[in-house]
Amino acid sequence: MTAAFELTAFATCAFVAVAGALGMTTTMSMFRSGIFLMASFIGVAGLFILLSADLIGLLQVMMYIGGFLVMILFMVLVMHDPGGAMMAGMDLAPLERWSSLGLVPRRPAEAGPDGHRQGEAGDRTAATGHGEGHSGTHPPRPGGEARGDHAEAHDGAAKAMPHEAQGGHGERAAHPHGQAAHGHDHAPGGGHGGMDMGGMDMSMVTPVRPVAAWLALGVGAVLVGMLVLRPAWPVMPDAVPDADSARRVGHLLMEKYMVAFEGAGFLILIGIFGALLLARPSTYPDDASRAAKVAVDAEPEPIRNDRLAPRATLNGVAEPAPDHGAHRRHGGHIG
Amino acid sequence: MTVPLTAYLVVGALLFAIGLYTVVAQRSAVMILMGVEVLLNAIGLNVVAFWRFTAPGDYSAQILAILVVTVGAVEMAIGLALVLLLYRQRRTAEVDAYADLKR
Numbered sequence: 001m002t003a004a005f006e007l008t009a010f011a012t013c014a015f016v017a018v019a020g021a022l023g024m025t026t027t028m029s030m031f032r033s034g035i036f037l038m039a040s041f042i043g044v045a046g047l048f049i050l051l052s053a054d055l056i057g058l059l060q061v062m063m064y065i066g067g068f069l070v071m072i073l074f075m076v077l078v079m080h081d082p083g084g085a086m087m088a089g090m091d092l093a094p095l096e097r098w099s100s101l102g103l104v105p106r107r108p109a110e111a112g113p114d115g116h117r118q119g120e121a122g123d124r125t126a127a128t129g130h131g132e133g134h135s136g137t138h139p140p141r142p143g144g145e146a147r148g149d150h151a152e153a154h155d156g157a158a159k160a161m162p163h164e165a166q167g168g169h170g171e172r173a174a175h176p177h178g179q180a181a182h183g184h185d186h187a188p189g190g191g192h193g194g195m196d197m198g199g200m201d202m203s204m205v206t207p208v209r210p211v212a213a214w215l216a217l218g219v220g221a222v223l224v225g226m227l228v229l230r231p232a233w234p235v236m237p238d239a240v241p242d243a244d245s246a247r248r249v250g251h252l253l254m255e256k257y258m259v260a261f262e263g264a265g266f267l268i269l270i271g272i273f274g275a276l277l278l279a280r281p282s283t284y285p286d287d288a289s290r291a292a293k294v295a296v297d298a299e300p301e302p303i304r305n306d307r308l309a310p311r312a313t314l315n316g317v318a319e320p321a322p323d324h325g326a327h328r329r330h331g332g333h334i335g
Numbered sequence: 336m337t338v339p340l341t342a343y344l345v346v347g348a349l350l351f352a353i354g355l356y357t358v359v360a361q362r363s364a365v366m367i368l369m370g371v372e373v374l375l376n377a378i379g380l381n382v383v384a385f386w387r388f389t390a391p392g393d394y395s396a397q398i399l400a401i402l403v404v405t406v407g408a409v410e411m412a413i414g415l416a417l418v419l420l421l422y423r424q425r426r427t428a429e430v431d432a433y434a435d436l437k438r
Binding site for chain 1: 338345349351361366369370372373376379383384386387388389390392394395397404405406407408409411418420
């Protein structure tokens, strides 16, 4: 392995690993995040093989990509808005805009207090029944008519935003700008300028994102600085590991570290049981099972102790009695 | 070995920082799990790099890397099962909606 080849391979693999991880965390589409994560895994596997740890490199490819990534992508496809179409086109940092290239933004039909739900009902791509679930978690806030014109202005601003030259703004500089453009106060979720459609914060990141970015930058800078300033590691550059390293690792696993190996196997067994126990279909009726029961083509059960009947007498003065009688007859017919 | 140990460690540090940012800043539970995977990758890279440069005759470091991958697999399976269960109940995968699990 010549020096030039090793340098080239290292540069390629390191770039793929770091750029993949960076793209994973900055793109607006969760599916793209999974694909970027696969690139990062492949880069790290290349680094492992370059470090002559062949077994770990192959294990990385097989387990991380074959196992974890398939699980992750399955979960992502179950989720709401896996393609990031809701979030494309809002104010992004330059890196985020670059890694979200080509995502077509999708707007709800009209931006209003319940424009989000109508837009959701129009395309049932990801999650059925998502609208009511989200309106449960993010209750619509008061001041709806004040929000209407805000939402329209906001929509226009969001449309203009991709064409705006924002390259000069840094990641943090774009943040107050977005808030100033929105101009109305969000609930705690609304710090970073997500598309606030119908009182709902659509952003993919939490409001502490600037803090997190500074924290990550600080930790990375401190680590890299410590590594660069470290005088010397006790390296043994001449010692070459065994070419048959997989055999050596297998012997170690079966002899010296057998207890750890068996313990890991037992942990996997328990983990499989736990995951199956958690993810099995629930015995409690949720929305899906209830809908399935309603969809069965059969006579509905007669309504006993109908609370609606007195209320009907209050509203419509005429004949509550035939309705009640119809229920009785119906029940008798069934019985 | 023309590429020094520090280069590998710098790559590991960058991966660690990115994973940390992902875990803190992302809102979806699946994205947080992806960030944890990146963190585990950084750890594995550091372990293997130290093995190669300081003790290439002793393969215990590779055992440690294998065990890290294994525990990561179990964590992934349990985490995704939890997210699937919570998503089925609450129709959202954002961890802000799970805040009442703290009680």
